[in-house]
Amino acid sequence: MTVLDITREQIIEAGRARFAHYGYAKTTMAELARDCDMSPGNLYRFFAGKLEIAEEICHRASLRTADELASILGGTARSATERLHDFLFMDLRATYHALEKDEKIVEMAQIVTAQRPEFHNEGLLREREVLSKILAMGVQAGEFLVADPDMTAEMIQAATMKFSYPQLFTRLSLEKLERELQGVYEIISRGIKA
Amino acid sequence: MTVLDITREQIIEAGRARFAHYGYAKTTMAELARDCDMSPGNLYRFFAGKLEIAEEICHRASLRTADELASILGGTARSATERLHDFLFMDLRATYHALEKDEKIVEMAQIVTAQRPEFHNEGLLREREVLSKILAMGVQAGEFLVADPDMTAEMIQAATMKFSYPQLFTRLSLEKLERELQGVYEIISRGIKA
């Protein structure tokens, strides 16, 4: 990790703190610069602009959740059905709590997805790859009967879209969302069983 | 139909035309009054306000789609599985085309649902009742195995949310949406089969 990388990290950390606490719009580049003991202009040696800082923060959050989800793939004891269940509920709870902790994170995410639509799709793709693997494991183990795991993963993602960004689409409580997701899971689960 | 009712219809028709063409915000009460050869003040003998006119228009549209969906229940020849397929695709196509014909209808729908959240839920409930009946028919015929059709209807509605208001959530083409819905349908279909 070069000294340049360290500075980058510092900027990202300052951004994460301020964006989460005060929101993207209300955070100024001058403030971020002051946090990092540098001039505003110098920020542009590390990032093309304010949006790119937010993008990097969201990107990392996306990688982190994908990583957490990927942990479901580990171990050998559990069935693919259980893994699918974990996948769906972990996803719901992760985003629900993230959006609940700091209301302002929604703002940042919305701005980034509005300005860079492909960003959102990349995140979905990363998660879908894990889902795909779970399905493939299930096929391997004779639990699932699906011709094309990649395609089925896409379908499951479409069917659980309501639970991916809960607060954006509904005002339901986590309990209600979990009840619904459980029901949707049961249908899907039976729908792909061998 | 009294003369008062006829005037009400006239106002609704004028509203439908203007809201669809110019949008809710850009339509003034004065314009609606002029369309109906009356003064702005007189509109308030028929509706509590501008929003209520839009509400009535949306309400009727909702009733109409529910009616169309209910037509799926008729006849005896077709299987419940086919009816479920028709239900989901009819719903997707109806809203997709409605929103495509006049971009401005989205605006009106958004304003009404923002101001009267219960309105949206009533529409969902109306559709869900049809879905529930389809499921009950399937159970009756031994095609489906579901313990509680009402609950399962709720779950299916949650799983197909992405296809209910297509243009609000994604920018996918109708073809792509139909491909995805077909996949989701197949999983659900297998998931509730007896």
Place this chain on the structure above:
DNA sequence: ATATTGAACGATTGGTTGATTGTTCAGAGC
């Protein structure tokens, strides 16, 4: 008496100006 009008009122919107903020870059510092 009832139905209707249209001017009046208050809230909202649209447009304009000045201030703030994101971004650039010539030059200072090392």
Place this chain on the structure above:
DNA sequence: GCTCTGAACAATCAACCAATCGTTCAATAT
């Protein structure tokens, strides 16, 4: 030569005012 600064520029935002619009109601017409 490379890093970094901070003043300068351009884009955006916020505050203001005027115009418009939704709504009301006293007056008018039927």
